[in-house]
Amino acid sequence: METSQLTREVSNNNGSNVRVMHHIDRVNLYDFGYEKSGSANGDPQLYATYLNRVLNGDLVEEPYKGFTDEEKKDRVRQIKELEKDIKGKEEANAKVEEEIKLKEKDIDKYRKDLLQIRESRNRNKEKLKGENFSFPKFTLNLFILAMLSVYLFFFYVSATYKALYVDFEGVASAIAAGEGTGSIMPGPYELSQALQYNYLLFVVPFVFYAFGWAFHILLELKSKAKMVFLSMLIAVTFTVDFLLAMIISNNTESAKALMGLPAVHWSSSPSFYIILFLGFLVYVIWSILLDSLIREWDKREITNNLKRIIKHLQGDIQVLTDKLEDVSFPKAQIANYREDLNTVMYGNLKRYVDQFSSGWIAYLSPANMKDVKEECLQLKKEFEDKHEIRSGTVKVVAKRAER
Secondary structure, eight states, X not given: OEXXXXXXXXXXXXXXXXXXXXXXXXXXXXXXXXXXXXXXXXXXXXXXXXXXXXHHTSEEESSOOSOXXXXXXXXXXXXXXXXHHHHHHHHHHHHHHHHHHHXXXXXXXXXXXXXXXXXXXXXXXXXXXXXXXXXXXXXXXXXXXHXXXXXXXXXXXXXXXXXXXXXXXXXXXXXXXXXXXXOSSOOHHHHHHHHHHOGGXXXXXXXXXXXXXXXXXXXXOOSTTHHHHHHHHHHHHHHHHHHHHHHHHHHHHHHHHHTTOOOOOGGGOHHHHHHHHHHHHHHHHHHHHHHHHHHHHHHHHHHHHHHHHHHHHHHHHHHHHHHXXXXXXXXXXXXXXXXXXXXXXXXXXXXXXXXXXXXXXXXXXXXXXXXXXXXXXXXXXXXXXXXXXXXXXXXXXXXXXXX
């Protein structure tokens, strides 16, 4: 007789795990039945116990087709390796899933912000007009701002050139020819002359563009000193324009005096005020338009930025989802390996019961054991009826953990 062991854990009625040890005996069932019947004088209760062992696969015929002990050890080793691998993957998956949950919460938050913005605008029509991006308004602002930018560029190149590089003969010739003081806007030849005198004159307009940009930045300040800074910036710009207009006017009047024509003080000269307002007022309008253009664009960007953030978070979630390890395959392998371990035998259960019972009943042949024999035969019949054991039925005893 060869004996092997199989251990499994089952849950009892209290919910705790109980370790159960199975002893698998590989025997000649007839001889084994005769021997055990003799040692127990055919005890019917013990007979019923052995029948259950045959049913459970703990008592099998010697030509047994189950796994060897070495094969089972190898399966146990493989199961442990797979369980270790699954544990590592599940821990990594748990961290990734936590990150995904955090990003999903962020997405929900930004979606609520978008919804609140839309609901708020829908409730208040005036707010809807003030906060919604207007493409026509933005386009008109952009067009006018572009035209004024070109104007200011040429204006300040011309004004600076005429203020710093005076050609009295040219001014006098223009006056003598009846052309007045000439246009404040430079002609093509004047631009080439300005570049010839000093190419840095072409940088001067960008100083005033910087003043306009600073005007927008100061308007966005939350500081209480915002109005002070704005007043100082406007005062500085006005002073520069004032000086340019005064110098150009003085140069023109000086040229008149050289020709013997009557000259007037700059404060009484119409050209002074024309130059001043063509520069300063246009600069102020340009600054206001720039601020309006940026604010109009920001209205569009409020919702667009929220949408971009949501899209970026969704991309992050997709990347994290791709990092999740699939543990279904190794779990299926473990289930298969455990089934291999729990597979006890393949055989004809009816034949096994008959072989064992034949040996058991053979010992009960004497007349004085007739009653015990009848009781054992009745037990055998009830056992076969209860478990539906029929001749020719092949019983596969397997998957102990599922029973």
